[in-house]
Amino acid sequence: MGLQEYQQGLDRSKDSLNHSAEHLNGNLKGKDILSVRQFDTTTLDCIYSWSQEMAEIAEKGYRADVLSRKILANLFYEPSTRTSSSFTAAMERLGGSVIPINEVVYSSVAKGEDLEDTVRTLEQYADVIVLRHPEMGSAKVAAEAASVPLINAGDGVGEHPTQALLDYVTVRKEQGRVDGLTVTMLGDMKNGRTVHSLARLLSSYDVKLNFVSPEILRMPAEIIDELSAKGVSQSEHEDLAEVLSETDVLYVTRVQKERFDDPAVYESVKGLYVVTPETLQAGKETLTIMHPLPRVGEIAKSVDSYTRNAAYFRQMENGLYVRMTLLAGVLGKLPT
Amino acid sequence: MGLQEYQQGLDRSKDSLNHSAEHLNGNLKGKDILSVRQFDTTTLDCIYSWSQEMAEIAEKGYRADVLSRKILANLFYEPSTRTSSSFTAAMERLGGSVIPINEVVYSSVAKGEDLEDTVRTLEQYADVIVLRHPEMGSAKVAAEAASVPLINAGDGVGEHPTQALLDYVTVRKEQGRVDGLTVTMLGDMKNGRTVHSLARLLSSYDVKLNFVSPEILRMPAEIIDELSAKGVSQSEHEDLAEVLSETDVLYVTRVQKERFDDPAVYESVKGLYVVTPETLQAGKETLTIMHPLPRVGEIAKSVDSYTRNAAYFRQMENGLYVRMTLLAGVLGKLPT
């Protein structure tokens, strides 16, 4: 490649980034982020591009003032160090400030104030609100009350869109593409908000999905049906060995003892849902291993150093870049 | 009005803002904010002017660095999301930083350290301290120990001066004046720190005050006497209907069931202290409705959209501007 072609490549890339910024500012500014279903593949492309750019910004610190003088109210009705820290860092990496609200159990909610009034109060102080709440549907209620953008950071068994987006960005970054991949989800398919959201998001792409779980923790029928309606190729299994060799991305989640009525059943199956270096020997060399974290033994620590394709901490990192992108997007501040 | 007059108006207004800044910097710099009683009407005028200017600064972001490199220790011995968030936002809107201290119950106080030592420690790190504490008189004790300015954000049944100031600013902004108004306070007059402070503050103006409450929750005699001594026209009622039609500002507070020895008495009166659109039909079209929030049913949600004179969320907003003004004032940093 000659210098001229290289320069043109850079220009095209810069052009493409500008177009992505315009697209995101245009489509996200003033909007709420409530569900993965609100993103089409063009928007997902732009989020992917900007997540890569945000990695540069976070590292090198240029353009790190696009959210200066902007304030985020980080409203957590249940604790989540990782998600809360990630949004805080995202705001601060772009020069913005944060109002941390972690003690709502003791606060005006304890005095009986409802979520809508809390949100309408906070929007007097902040330019954007991030909400984590234990009840499904709470993010929508809050977003309708708020006049500033509200980002759902998890509402019970409902949605957690920024998690699904960071999972998508990680799959694409690690594998270089999404179309054509076989993604195997392992563990609790029934209660896992994370796998539900990611499966939905991936259904816009040409992927094969495998769900591996104990019988009692199978993927809910309505999600299977929703994916079928979109033409996604999918299959269910109880044993990872049946699909491991064809898998490009292995997405691990925890199987909790409490989900089982009969402890003996748990004891008989639990070993099937723990990933070790031995497990992985039957997998592709390029197999990407993901996990939403925290893990509690379902991926052995020895896996961390066993393969550089253990991607779960890079997944956390991508969460920062996705959230930087979304915060800048809903405030209409992605630089063009 | 010709261009020249308009320009002169702007200049006069800018002059007036400069004079207000000089007055506040001169009178507040290095001082504590402990009680509404420390403000004369000139200072109240200046706070009012700057609260309006701070709205511009918060929105447009110019001059938003007057408190850069300044640090606020936000010391909350009891939770109050609204007040704590408001001070945090006020500091951040002016470019300053915050040390959030919300867990004092677990902190050195739990190890037995007293308030004075805590404050003397924090002033090593911060330029100004905001204190919320459950005990009346604690703000004064802390302020005497501290060599940096301390702002009382509520000390039990004592004072909460920034609440009274934001109430005053809201009355004036909504009605365009204070003199000549009839202000009716509804609910619990006995235990409400908020209504005590606001009544005291308004006693410097030519207002008529109505107190509407159940018999057992009447305004304390010492406050009635204090207001009488200042020549304030006041009257007490059990039924809002008696004074609603003459009211310019209706200030609503909660009547708590726990205040009643006999639940039957509570049940018999509670309906009298709930404001609904129906209640308001007998009121002036320009009636301003206020509430310190959080509300728990004493103003029906339908009131929010029933009238644009439902001012309680704008009241929260004014809290931000008042606190920006006071923080800049005690640090002597209002721009001139």
Add this chain to the structure above:
Amino acid sequence: MGLQEYQQGLDRSKDSLNHSAEHLNGNLKGKDILSVRQFDTTTLDCIYSWSQEMAEIAEKGYRADVLSRKILANLFYEPSTRTSSSFTAAMERLGGSVIPINEVVYSSVAKGEDLEDTVRTLEQYADVIVLRHPEMGSAKVAAEAASVPLINAGDGVGEHPTQALLDYVTVRKEQGRVDGLTVTMLGDMKNGRTVHSLARLLSSYDVKLNFVSPEILRMPAEIIDELSAKGVSQSEHEDLAEVLSETDVLYVTRVQKERFDDPAVYESVKGLYVVTPETLQAGKETLTIMHPLPRVGEIAKSVDSYTRNAAYFRQMENGLYVRMTLLAGVLGKLPT
């Protein structure tokens, strides 16, 4: 001193500060701060010089942007308002931002995540981690997992190196030197992490150390031995009166009732470990009184104003400057 000599003095001092910055950047950049034992006297000299310079920076605000765009994860597994606030202020005074994490008991740790995974997650968001944890050795475990610098802010009965450094800086600032001093430590020598660390740090200097404590709270033998091996002159006492007159620095710690099996023994000795103005009348006029705080009666409040050599609040202040120095050092950002 003529003008030229004065100018040369300034230049030498500026030179010396530059050399100190180069030394600290060179020796601390990318490193963890785990124990006082990692500092030689040259490094201690540099920390002392920069602690004085940081006082200027904190006060005047110049160079106050050396950590702009840097983020600290302030990870506290047990509450400590003073230490947590001090690190927060240190970061903010240098233009950096903070992710406050005070609720780890409710957070992913509650879900079972281990310290290593938590730290590896946080380093995706932050440039430096400060850790307070109740278990001895936890800081080392965390530091080995982290690729960003980690500063130990106290790990149970283990180390608390920034406390020892601020104690050292205070001794030197108050007395103008370290060599040649007699330092008397009073109270609980057995359980006091603070006195253990300070004694170790001072053992690199030519000091005389007196340990005054109840019999059952004597300095552990291994520390006595360690100090002996380094040739430190030391002696143990039960009564302060035996050594007060020769003492230059009196370092007071608390004697807790719970440490005694027999309450009668506690009652019989407790008066010996409370410092009052009367106690001090037998001391040198230049006697420096220190305490790690919080105090609970072991130094009477009347001592605060009795002598300007009551240095415990200045000790807190020095903590800020030491932490500013260390944060800038491990990030390689001390200005040269």
